Amino acid sequence: MTLPRQRRARRQRAFRIVTFVVLGAFFLIPLVSMVDFSTRGTAGSGRTGEAWGALLHDPELTAAIITSLELAALTVIGMVLLLVPTMVWVRLRVQWAARMVEFLCLLPLTIPALVIVVGIAPVYAWVTYFLGGSALTLTFAYVVLVLPYAFRSLDAGLSAIDLTTLSEAARSLGAGWFTVIARVVVPNIVSALLSAAFISVALVLGEFTFASLLHYDNLQVVIAFFGKSNAKVSVSASLAALIFGFVLLLLLSLLGRGRKGRRTTAIEPLAVTTPAGKEVKG
Amino acid sequence: MSASALETREGVEVRLEGLHREFSGVRALDGLDLTLRPGELVALLGPSGCGKTTALRLVAGLDDPDSGRVVVGDRDVTHVPANRRDMGMVFQAYSLFPHLTAQQNVEFGLKLRRVDRSKRAGRARQMLELVGLASQADRFASQLSGGQQQRVALARALAIQPAVLLLDEPLSALDAKVRAQLRDEIRRVQLEVGTTTLFVTHDQEEALSISDRVGVMNQGRLEQLAPPEELYTAPSTAFVAAFVGLMNRIPCRVEAGRASVLGATVRVTDRSVTSGEGIAMVRPEQLVVEASDAGSAEVLQVSFLGSVTHVRVRTADGHELLSQANGAEAARLTVHTPVRVRLVADQLLVSSD
Amino acid sequence: MIKAARRALPSLGMVPFLGYLTVFLFIPTVIVVVGAFQDDGRPTLDNVRALGSGPVLHALRQSLVVSASTAVIGAVVGGLLAYAVVTCKPDGAVRRAVTSACGVLAQFGGVMLAFAFIATLGFSGAVTTLVKDSVGVNLYGSGWLFDVPGIILVYSYFQIPLMVIVFLPALDGIKVQWREAAENLGASTWQYWRQVAGPLLLPAFLGSTLLLFANAFASYATAAALVSQGNPILPLFIRSALTSEILLGRANLGYALALEMIVVVAIVMTGYALLVRRTSRWLR
Ligand SMILES: Nc1ncnc2c1ncn2[C@@H]1O[C@H](COP(=O)(O)OP(=O)(O)OP(=O)(O)O)[C@@H](O)[C@H]1O
Ligand SMILES: [Mg+2]
Numbered sequence: 057m058t059l060p061r062q063r064r065a066r067r068q069r070a071f072r073i074v075t076f077v078v079l080g081a082f083f084l085i086p087l088v089s090m091v092d093f094s095t096r097g098t099a100g101s102g103r104t105g106e107a108w109g110a111l112l113h114d115p116e117l118t119a120a121i122i123t124s125l126e127l128a129a130l131t132v133i134g135m136v137l138l139l140v141p142t143m144v145w146v147r148l149r150v151q152w153a154a155r156m157v158e159f160l161c162l163l164p165l166t167i168p169a170l171v172i173v174v175g176i177a178p179v180y181a182w183v184t185y186f187l188g189g190s191a192l193t194l195t196f197a198y199v200v201l202v203l204p205y206a207f208r209s210l211d212a213g214l215s216a217i218d219l220t221t222l223s224e225a226a227r228s229l230g231a232g233w234f235t236v237i238a239r240v241v242v243p244n245i246v247s248a249l250l251s252a253a254f255i256s257v258a259l260v261l262g263e264f265t266f267a268s269l270l271h272y273d274n275l276q277v278v279i280a281f282f283g284k285s286n287a288k289v290s291v292s293a294s295l296a297a298l299i300f301g302f303v304l305l306l307l308l309s310l311l312g313r314g315r316k317g318r319r320t321t322a323i324e325p326l327a328v329t330t331p332a333g334k335e336v337k338g
Numbered sequence: 339m340s341a342s343a344l345e346t347r348e349g350v351e352v353r354l355e356g357l358h359r360e361f362s363g364v365r366a367l368d369g370l371d372l373t374l375r376p377g378e379l380v381a382l383l384g385p386s387g388c389g390k391t392t393a394l395r396l397v398a399g400l401d402d403p404d405s406g407r408v409v410v411g412d413r414d415v416t417h418v419p420a421n422r423r424d425m426g427m428v429f430q431a432y433s434l435f436p437h438l439t440a441q442q443n444v445e446f447g448l449k450l451r452r453v454d455r456s457k458r459a460g461r462a463r464q465m466l467e468l469v470g471l472a473s474q475a476d477r478f479a480s481q482l483s484g485g486q487q488q489r490v491a492l493a494r495a496l497a498i499q500p501a502v503l504l505l506d507e508p509l510s511a512l513d514a515k516v517r518a519q520l521r522d523e524i525r526r527v528q529l530e531v532g533t534t535t536l537f538v539t540h541d542q543e544e545a546l547s548i549s550d551r552v553g554v555m556n557q558g559r560l561e562q563l564a565p566p567e568e569l570y571t572a573p574s575t576a577f578v579a580a581f582v583g584l585m586n587r588i589p590c591r592v593e594a595g596r597a598s599v600l601g602a603t604v605r606v607t608d609r610s611v612t613s614g615e616g617i618a619m620v621r622p623e624q625l626v627v628e629a630s631d632a633g634s635a636e637v638l639q640v641s642f643l644g645s646v647t648h649v650r651v652r653t654a655d656g657h658e659l660l661s662q663a664n665g666a667e668a669a670r671l672t673v674h675t676p677v678r679v680r681l682v683a684d685q686l687l688v689s690s691d
Numbered sequence: 692m693i694k695a696a697r698r699a700l701p702s703l704g705m706v707p708f709l710g711y712l713t714v715f716l717f718i719p720t721v722i723v724v725v726g727a728f729q730d731d732g733r734p735t736l737d738n739v740r741a742l743g744s745g746p747v748l749h750a751l752r753q754s755l756v757v758s759a760s761t762a763v764i765g766a767v768v769g770g771l772l773a774y775a776v777v778t779c780k781p782d783g784a785v786r787r788a789v790t791s792a793c794g795v796l797a798q799f800g801g802v803m804l805a806f807a808f809i810a811t812l813g814f815s816g817a818v819t820t821l822v823k824d825s826v827g828v829n830l831y832g833s834g835w836l837f838d839v840p841g842i843i844l845v846y847s848y849f850q851i852p853l854m855v856i857v858f859l860p861a862l863d864g865i866k867v868q869w870r871e872a873a874e875n876l877g878a879s880t881w882q883y884w885r886q887v888a889g890p891l892l893l894p895a896f897l898g899s900t901l902l903l904f905a906n907a908f909a910s911y912a913t914a915a916a917l918v919s920q921g922n923p924i925l926p927l928f929i930r931s932a933l934t935s936e937i938l939l940g941r942a943n944l945g946y947a948l949a950l951e952m953i954v955v956v957a958i959v960m961t962g963y964a965l966l967v968r969r970t971s972r973w974l975r
Contacts, residue, residue: 059402060419064880068778075775076789079768079851083796086807086848089817093810142708149701157705160712166960167720167953168909170926174933174949175719175726200715264801264912269933276802280916283806291810294803301803305795400871420874427875433868437890446886447876491872498876 087295094292107288111296114289117278123191124275128260130195132253135206138199140249143210144241147219161207164200172200173269180270191272198266202259206252213248217241254308258301349377349534350411350501352397357406359392359558366392367403368558374502379528379535380563381545384555385581390538393555394506397536399423410501426495426533427504431511433491434479440466440490441475447498465493468527485516492524496531503528503535509544517541521548542582546570554578574609576689579619586620586659590688597688600625600653605685616688625661626680627651629670633678635659637671651677723953726946738947747928751951753839754908754925761846762904768847769854769903770896776855777862790859793852800849801912808845808917812836837918845913850903857902861895898966905959909952925952 094107110117139161146153164172176197183193219241226240242249264276275297283290352374359367366389374380382390395401397408399420407416415423426447434443444462453461466472469489479487488508495503505524509517525548528535539545545552546566553563554577562574573579580587590599592613597606599618610616627637627649634654641648647668649661659679663671671677727738741747772789779786811818812830819830835841865888873883911926922928925948932945 059417061402072775072778075772076785079772083792083848083852085818086804086811089811090807092817093815138708138711142705145701145704150705153702153705157708160708164716166905166956167716168911168926168956170909170911170929171723171949171953172716172719174929174945175722176715177933178722179714179718196715200712258798262798262801262803264916268912268915269930276912279806280802283809283916284919287806287809287813291806294806298799298803298807301799302795305798306791308794310791398871398875400874420871421877421879423875424877425875427872429868429872431868432866433872435869435872435887435891437887446873449886450877450882494872494876 087298090291090295090298094288094295096288107286107292108296110286110289111293116273117282117289117293120273120275120278123273124261126192127194127198127263127274128257130192131198131202131260132256134195134199135202135252135256136249139203139206139210139252140242141237143207143214144219144223144237147214148223158207158211162204165204169201169265170269172197173266176266177270191267191274194263194266194270194272194274197270198256198260198263201263201266202252202256205255205259209248209251209255210245213245213251214241216248217244251308254304258304258308261297261301349375349532351376351409352502352534352536353407353409354393354397355407355409357393357396357408358404359389359396359401360404365558367396367406370406370555370558370560372553372560372563374534374536375550377532377534378550379525379537379548381537381539381549381552382555383539383542383545383552383582386540388555389558390540390555391506392558394427394504394536394538397502398425398427398504400427424498424500425502425504426498426500428488428491428495428506428508430507431484431488434482434487434494436479439476439478440471440482440486440493443479443490444494444497446494451498461497462493465497466490468496469493469523485512485520488512489520489523492527496527496533499531500533503533505535505537507539508537509539510541517544524548546582552582554581556581572607573619573687576617576619576687576691579687579689584622584660586622586625588618588620588657588659590616590618592616592688597686599686600679600681602681604681604683606688607685610686610688611690616690619687619689620659620681620683622648622660622662624681624683625659626682627661627663627671627677628667628680629675630678631676633676635677635679637673637675637677639673640668640671642668649677651679653679720953723946723949726943727950729946730943738943739950741944742947742951746922747925747948750922750925750928753923757839757842757846757924758904758907760843761850761907762900764843764847765850765854765903765907766858766896766900769851769899770858772851773855773858773862776859790855793855796852797849797856800910802916804845804848804913805916808836808841808848812841812844838921839923841917842914842924845917846907846910849913850907853906854899854903857899858895861892861899865891894966894970898963898970901959901963901966905956905963908959909956 095103095105097104111121112118142157146157180193183196187193222240222244223236226236231239261275263274264280266272267274268277268280275293279290279293279297282293354370354372357367357370358365368389370389370393372380372382372393382393384390392401396403399415399418403416407414409415410423434440435446438446441459441462444465445458448458448461463472463475466475469492471486471489471493474482474486479490482490488511492505492508508524509520512520521544524537537545537549546569549566551563551565552569554561554569556577562569562578564572564574569578569582573582579585588599590597592606592611592615595606595612596603597610597616597618599620606612627635635651637649637651638658639650641650647663647665649663649668649671650658651661652658661679728734728736730737742751772793776786776789779789808816810816813819813836814831814834816831822828822830836844869887869891870883873887878886909926911930914924914927915930918927922931929945929948929952932948
């Protein structure tokens with residue numbers, strides 16, 4: 057005789073297995089296909105690593121990879137310089153602005169990246185005028201792009217420490233504001249900074265919209281460009297970028313695990329974890 | 339609040355027979371037997387983790403026993419699903435449906451029973467009146483205090499006129515004053531409707547003050563089931579003796595059914611050691627302390643607790659004892675006062691450990 | 692006077708942040724809004740009027756179809772997946788693996804995702820080839836992957852995991868006590884879902900669906916990499932407007948299209964905010 061509860065548990069397990077298997081297939085098949093596609097031999101049979109070799113040897117591709125990595129690094133620096141002092145300052149001295157800063161930081165989630173690109177072209181005319189036409193000027197736009205995600209990580213990190221006491225203690229020992237931020241606050245929010253940096257790097261490496269419409273060559277633009285002539289290289293480069301991004305984001309989710317445990321209630325978190333209506337995919 | 343608001347219902351007998359339940363190696367229930375008489379309120383008392391909640395959940399049908407039976411009246415309900423058991427349960431906390439008002443929460447069970455709208459609303463209102471919350475009927479759970487939420491939960495459980503009422507530490511989330519008030523209210527309502535009730539708590543005072551009988555559980559078994567006075571004055575095991583109220587453990591010798599304790603000789607109770615060495619269980623109020631220069635004991639500490647004063651003393655042979663003194667006597671005692679300790683008891687439980 | 696100035700002084704620390712956002716976020720947005728109503732510096736409604744023309748309306752309609760269908764697919768399938776996840780052990784390895792994977796996949800899109808599907812279902816994609824060789828059916832057809840149906844399929848790849856992430860907290864918020872209390876009061880499984888879990892989850896579910904809708908509506912990169920010709924959806928229409936300077940005879944049409952996009956997203960996000968507020972009435 058089976059009890060109702062056992063029947064329910066069994067039904068649930070069956071449902072779980074079916075769901076995981078079917079959706080697992082849906083999510084894995086494209087990835088496996090990429091491996092297959094990018095290693096396929098020219099005659100339609102056999103395997104070759106050519107398309108993967110191109111990642112290191114094709115000058116256009118390697119240049120684009122380097123550009124994207126530089127952009128990622130610059131974006132992280134820009135993001136930290138803009139966000140950390142502001143957020144610390146708001147918490148310590150201008151509390152009334154806290155809601156406003158949060159709102160502003162999350163705003164890029166609701167203004168589609170495409171819209172910003174359309175309007176930013178005239179601004180970029182000035183940027184080019186002052187700083188030249190290097191692709192690295194994309195950093196300015198990318199800092200805005202990563203703002204919401206970086207804000208969330210840093211906000212969680214700053215909430216977890218007693219900022220006021222820390223800074224008062226440091227200042228009573230004679231530290232200036234710069235020292236407070238660089239020597240006292242930053243070391244205490246290292247893991248939050250790392251998450252913010254990881255997500256920023258992942259986003260920048262996948263970014264396409266800004267670069268392509270402002271006519272700069274970053275990794276994604278070059279991958280898309282290759283798609284017309286040599287799809288295999290595009291696929292291998294996509295997969296490589298993907299795996300790199302996966303690793304970053306997985307590290308991120310591991311980092312996040314260490315810090316959680318504060319969240320208690322319930323249904324509202326919709327507002328907490330939403331990469332809202334937003335082009336996050338480059 | 340009139341009794342006529344409630345159709346009283348014949349209480350039924352509830353029997354738990356040899357219930358076993360194991361959670362991955364932990365024996366939560368290890369052969370629990372317990373019988374509730376029709377209409378009676380039994381409190382289940384025991385240390386944390388002794389299986390009280392598990393027992394209650396098995397009765398409610400929210401969990402299945404590995405073996406054993408639950409019988410209500412003369413019907414074996416062991417395999418009846420929870421939603422057809424006709425039992426009202428009040429959980430420890432947070433069980434109100436948050437999207438429904440207090441009134442709608444109370445109506446929930448009636449709605450499931452297809453009671454028509456006007457009758458349902460009327461009855462829910464009576465129930466809320468009964469627990470003194472008629473004026474808060476339109477509030478959501480988040481707009482009510484913890485005590486109010488628990489009262490709504492009680493009203494909700496009572497509204498369906500269950501055959502059995504199950505309460506799992508319904509008051510533990512509340513502060514002392516609200517707790518005392520609500521506990522008396524629960525008892526009043528229970529007497530009024532006459533529902534057989536099982537009340538789980540780890541608060542002794544709560545258990546002793548409102549129940550017809552108290553069951554003390556230990557490691558998944560029932561140690562003793564008795565009316566509160568009996569439990570207190572005549573504990574049947576050392577565990578119960580130590581668990582309920584404060585107890586001194588005094589080594590003694592037993593011969594021919596009599597123990598010599600602190601120079602006095604007293605009869606021992608049924609379940610005691612019959613001869614040889616043992617440990618006598620002595621309540622603080624069974625020890626009288628008097629200041630006396632000839633006394634061989636010494637006061638260690640005097641704690642004024644309001645209505646009584648606890649006096650901790652050390653006897654000549656080095657034992658520490660807790661005794662109780664009244665105001666007048668206590669006033670004369672300070673630390674280091676030499677005292678005499680006298681045993682005032684007709685019979686004592688002497689256990690082997 | 693001086694005192695007031697003193698007090699205002701710390702606010703100066705906000706200047707770099709606000710200045711930066713002004714230049715790189717507000718000014719672009721203002722340029723879009725103003726530009727939509729201008730031609731050569733003169734005010735005009737012609738650009739906005741051009742939004743009513745056939746091709747633009749067609750692209751808008753297709754965009755709405757893509758957004759709505761991927762939102763619904765994402766919400767339903769992602770909702771089921773999220774439910775499968777909550778029935779796992781709360782701290783078990785399965786749950787952690789699935790949520791981490793979803794966190795990653797929800798962010799995965801754009802060019803890389805497009806190529807993943809080209810490698811799978813493109814003309815010589817792995818699955819296309821496999822099916823052709825083994826069953827003899829040509830999955831590629833006439834290139835549906837590079838049109839609206841393809842966009843819907845590919846978007847589902849990030850919409851489903853996004854749903855899991857935004858909806859999981861709502862499912863986690865459903866307390867066991869509620870189920871047990873409902874059962875205890877006589878509710879069957881169906882009645883519990885119908886009267887307790889359903890109403891509790893509905894606002895969060897609808898809110899998540901709206902969020903997915905906005906997410907799809909605003910997406911550009913994936914579609915841009917997938918579809919190299921034609922403007923089946925609004926974002927690609929904007930691409931044409933930006934790259935070909937003059938489209939439908941209008942130099943500033945791009946601004947009007949972008950404005951249209953802002954308006955749609957704003958409406959959807961307002962709906963979302965209202966739904967979130969509704970649930971918060973039940974909670975503190
Ligand atoms: N679902 C479960 N899974 C695993 N172990 C459980 C489960 N429920 C109870 N236990 C274990 O069974 C034992 C009895 O638990 P139970 O909740 O019945 O205790 P209790 O008497 O109600 O304690 P408390 O006074 O702390 O509420 C405990 O050791 C507990 O850890
Ligand atoms: Mg318990």
